[in-house]
């Protein structure tokens with residue numbers, strides 16, 4: 001069984017530290033800064049950082065990779081289709097890798113960036129998804145290098161994973177995402193409840209993550225483009241009714257890009 005801890009970085013990033021307590025080995029996910037990981041390792045001198053997992057090439061996910069690799073000798077795994085500093089293992093869609101004794105499946109999920117990957121493991125009775133800047137709690141990443149169609153397909157792929165899957169994304173964007181989600185679906189009770197719970201967590205400066213896939217399916221507008229209420233809001237906002245889930249998704253993403 002692995003434990004997962006959030007190491008806060010910058011203003012709203014989390015570097016997820018995956019820990020195998022039995023063997024005192026750990027892996028860092030998207031270390032945009034080496035300092036929080038090095039501080040954790042200094043406080044836990046018997047532990048070894050064995051792996052650095054990278055979902056995409058953006059600086060806030062890769063800035064600490066080379067320093068961590070130089071200090072620890074950790075192996076760097078990152079998307080095959082992107083330039084990742086210090087990469088040892090190029091991750092391709094469908095590939096299976098072993099990290100901390102667990103088998104992880106690589107999913108190519110383009111949209112935010114062209115080569116973005118997510119990692120999924122069944123774990124030991126506790127499925128885990130590391131999804132970088134693709135699926136966020138109540139939101140999704142911006143389209144920097146991909147199309148709405150690509151991002152929609154990527155999110156649909158993630159949505160088909162088991163409902164209990166714990167969703168570890170990189171940013172604490174949840175409250176802002178929920179504000180938009182409530183503008184789209186003001187009458188969604190699961191969403192209203194989630195907003196109250198997330199606000200209470202943030203008041204205590206606690207992470208709103210991980211989420212679960214079933215919670216996302218109930219509250220994340222970007223996974224709900226087929227819901228009549230979401231379609232209706234898109235139609236009212238855009239002035240024309242989307243005809244497919246993909247066009248509804250594109251309308252939602254464009255709406256959110258300009259939502260304040």
Ligand code: ZN
Pocket residue numbers: 056058112133
């Ligand atoms: Zn990014």
Ligand code: FE
Pocket residue numbers: 058060061133170171
């Ligand atoms: Fe990011």
